[in-house]
Amino acid sequence: MTWRPGRVDVALVFASVLPAWAALAGHLEAEARPPDALAFALVVVVGLPMLFARRAPVPALALSITLLFGYYLTGYAAIGLVLPLAPALFIVAQAGRARLGALVGGSGLLLSTLFRLLGGERDENPGVVIGYDGALSLALLAAVLALGDAVRSRRGWQAELDQRLRLAEHEREAEAQRRVADERMRIARDVHDLLGHAVAVVTLHAAVAAESLDDDPAAARRSLETIRTVSRDALHHLGDTVGLLRGDDATSVEPAAGMADLADLVAATASTGLDVRLDVRGEERPLPPAVEATVHRLVQESLTNVLRHAHARSATVTVEHGPADLTVTVADDGAGDPGTGTPGHGLQGMRERVALLGGRLTAGNRDGGGFAMTAVLPVTAVLPVTPLRVGALP
Numbered sequence: 001m002t003w004r005p006g007r008v009d010v011a012l013v014f015a016s017v018l019p020a021w022a023a024l025a026g027h028l029e030a031e032a033r034p035p036d037a038l039a040f041a042l043v044v045v046v047g048l049p050m051l052f053a054r055r056a057p058v059p060a061l062a063l064s065i066t067l068l069f070g071y072y073l074t075g076y077a078a079i080g081l082v083l084p085l086a087p088a089l090f091i092v093a094q095a096g097r098a099r100l101g102a103l104v105g106g107s108g109l110l111l112s113t114l115f116r117l118l119g120g121e122r123d124e125n126p127g128v129v130i131g132y133d134g135a136l137s138l139a140l141l142a143a144v145l146a147l148g149d150a151v152r153s154r155r156g157w158q159a160e161l162d163q164r165l166r167l168a169e170h171e172r173e174a175e176a177q178r179r180v181a182d183e184r185m186r187i188a189r190d191v192h193d194l195l196g197h198a199v200a201v202v203t204l205h206a207a208v209a210a211e212s213l214d215d216d217p218a219a220a221r222r223s224l225e226t227i228r229t230v231s232r233d234a235l236h237h238l239g240d241t242v243g244l245l246r247g248d249d250a251t252s253v254e255p256a257a258g259m260a261d262l263a264d265l266v267a268a269t270a271s272t273g274l275d276v277r278l279d280v281r282g283e284e285r286p287l288p289p290a291v292e293a294t295v296h297r298l299v300q301e302s303l304t305n306v307l308r309h310a311h312a313r314s315a316t317v318t319v320e321h322g323p324a325d326l327t328v329t330v331a332d333d334g335a336g337d338p339g340t341g342t343p344g345h346g347l348q349g350m351r352e353r354v355a356l357l358g359g360r361l362t363a364g365n366r367d368g369g370g371f372a373m374t375a376v377l378p379v380t381a382v383l384p385v386t387p388l389r390v391g392a393l394p
Helices: 007-026 037-052 057-072 082-094 098-119 126-212 217-245 259-270 289-310 345-356
Strands: 275-281 314-321 325-332 360-365 371-378
Touching (some): 057 082, 057 098, 289 314, 345 360, 345 371
């Protein structure tokens, strides 16, 4: 792509040329060569390196100062040193080379001053050369360099601020996506645990009702009543969950099931014909709601797995209160895990629930036959988060 100077580059040329033209037109040195068209053209030549100063600041400054000293060799009137070089010095400082600009400008001022004091054809007043012209030029040089460096610093600060804002926005988006993913996983675990238990209970009671319909109508009626209750609660749960997801303010939100609901959960499971016992050990004490909800979900999912997969006759739910943790174990005397398939969503969900509280979970076959799930949950460093549930299942 061919490079062409822009408007800013042309403006830099004018910024270098116009002050020099004004000084040349003023003809401040009577003994100097009178200004003519050539003098004004030479001043333009001195300013031409500004066309590429933004692309190559240091070469442009070097070429400008070389052309400026070449102009002075022609004998025309003085046009200053810092003034025609001011745009080049500004660009150099803006590019982060303020020290180089100070070195070049200072050296030029020193050589110009020495030439006027020692090599000039006219007697110069040292006080005027050093105390007035030199000090004024030095102040102008410092101001130009300081302005260029300030612009560079501000642009750098602005660029860093923009970068931080972009990074913060990226982090906010990543956090929002993480929260959405976490919420999706939470909903998936809740729906799986609640509906999985409901379907397991309904399936077993349907089998009981079918077998006892002729011989024991009362037992069949009890099973059908349980099916109706479980199904109604499951539908209520689904409706409330959909309402929450849609942002329905009218949806009723209840505290999540906890330790106090374990007895009802065990009784509902036992109504399917499975011999289930609840054994609570240790000194009971108030627990964080997050721990209570997790314990209920662990027991619910474990009993659901017993009903669906274990072909067990009995199961035991043990809750042991320790000084700093709570241990939950659900063991059965069923067939155990054959180890031929991949773990299901239920076990994965249980591991995720326990990991969120900083606990640990083990699950596997028992030595004497059957399967056991054991979770150890810390109860001293758990955030007091109150889980919510929609609907409830027996």
